[in-house]
Amino acid sequence: MGSILWLYLRFFGTGALRFVLLLFAVSTISFALVSMSPIDPVQAYIGADVLSVGPEQRAQIEAYWGLDQPFVQRYLNWATSLVNGELGVSMIYREPVADVISGRFMNSFWLMAVSWLLSGVVGFLAGVAAALRRESWLDKFIRNYCYTLASTPSFWLALLLMIVFAVWLRWLPVGLGVPAGQLAEEVTLLDHIRHLLLPALTLSMAGIAPIALHTREKLIAVLDSDYVLFARARGVRGLELIRRHGLRNIALPALTLQFASFGELFGGAVLAEAVFSYPGLGQATVEAGLRGDVPLLMGIVLFTTIFVFAGNAIADLLYRLVDPRLRMSRKEAL
16 A cells, blocks of 8 residues: 555656656747747737837837847746736737636637547547457458548648538538627527537648547457457457456557647647637637737646646546556566
């Protein structure tokens, strides 16, 4: 009991240290890259009124946002504010960065949650079906489907789905998160779901391929093992064989791959939200990058880092909960 507790304490302590080092490295590199961007944040902040702003006013704007200071001083000021729990004020929305992220996070959360669940469940079931019907027409269809989607860009898939379901068939809206021109109190849950379907379908279709292919290969390896051959000799067949001897062995890699896909999920959400004009963090990221909104872009980068790290940490923790061998100490394993 004491050794298991020590292993968990070491696991969380190592994870916390990695998390701090990761945040420091990501924030430093991201701040340097944003500072070297060719986009002039002052000009992007002024917008169309750039001709009516004189040098004095431009200097005042630079001083107000701290853009007249050297890189090291600007980074130290931003890091000090971050330690104090402040992410700064967005240059685009004129609101605190924390409020902008929290206001748009729920839209992106539901989009990514639906896509994540669909891709995980459908990909796992498709991989199991392909492995059980190896070299059949079903297996070939699933593999060809996965190979095609794995090589298809997300934005092209989004445009294709938009043309088919929104333009040709007119079953779903073209974009946005709610109907255009409709009051907030008049928007129903059905309206939110209809506007969510196309972006969620885009992300889930792209995420099915790696889960299905990986599950297929792992299950085929399990079915070809000696202990499964012995189980078949005892008369175990079909789903009972998968449930008793294959589920845990194929569930562990699938869980790891599914939780490790948080980074790809957020990257795909950025493209999908840009194509469908969906009001989430992805669209805010694009706007912040194009208009040089350094505080908002840095806040989203840190939030994304935490999001991806949390997914990997949950995967590691579930791995240890499901597989008892990973909870054993080194001496017990030997």
